[in-house]
Amino acid sequence: MTDSMDPRYARHLPLEHWGREGQEKLARAKVLVIGAGGLSSPALLYLAGAGVGHLTLVDPDRIEVSNLSRQVLYTTADAGRLKVEAAKDKIEALNPGCRVEVLPQGLDEALAKELFPRFDLILDGSDRMDCKATINSVAHAFGKPWIYASVSAWEGRILSLDSRRGDSACLRCLHPNLKDGQIGNCELQGVVGPVVGAFGSLQALEAIRILLGVSTAGSRLLSLDGGTFTTLEHQLKKNPGCAVCGSKPATQDADGEVLSLSVGDYQKSRERYVLVDLRPETERENHPLPSGYTATVWGAPGTQEPIPQFPEGKTPLLLCRRGMMAYRVQAELARSGVSAVVLRGGMEAWNREGQS
């Protein structure tokens, strides 16, 4: 835990919106950083320097000499080491009060669902579009603010998103066909180190603003062409037909990436789903399903009850009290090869949003 009295934070105390109270907020903050490359290098240094109390890093790669022009956390002597291990050493040397956890693996959907609920904010320092697509859909489903950035050749862009804001767009609104390689590839197109560094620093700044409560993630896209030194800014609009955040019933998605369904969308297409009630008996008795609805009751993983046989052609729709446990069960089922959808907000949302 970082200490707000530590003299290393002396320059924060006079700052408007920061001060001792802000320093304590940062000490309690938990930030998940995906990727430990060029964007994350300055971002991690500034977050640790700012006094963020807990950082978890996810990256499977080892340091190569070709990374060093932009991955300023590392030196020539680090070549061959796991990035997350070398990054942890550098961060702890900078700020021993900062707790650092590392996962030397790639981010997939199951891992994202396991990790995201534990963090206040997710910082995307990845360079793969499939990874960004996973962060986008899982952060949207869990209502976690996240900060996207990407750099290709001379150009960079940054966007912060938060699905808890009703009007917030998502990355899929901007790129309806998110695919790996769609946004530049360092090997093929080259990349300018200082542009990467600038955007990693901007990500750290935006993270600090969100953690201090100065700003909420605002769907504002900022881009810089480092070749011509021109910037562009625009407010990203929500796409009503977006496969991740739009209002279309989830089952119309062509790519099966949907993770959750609103109560309203379920009611419009209930024949496609088998409702799976994960709640304990007392809760099922106190808050029964609306009349006309039935569910398969399942104690879920951890209770040793086997996965039920779901009817052919129907997708399991997981119901719990608020939706959180359902996401964990969804991740467990995915590991057993069963794809299930979560009823967003659980029984509480169902009671709130009307029982039609």
Ligand SMILES: [Zn+2]
């Ligand atoms: Zn969207």
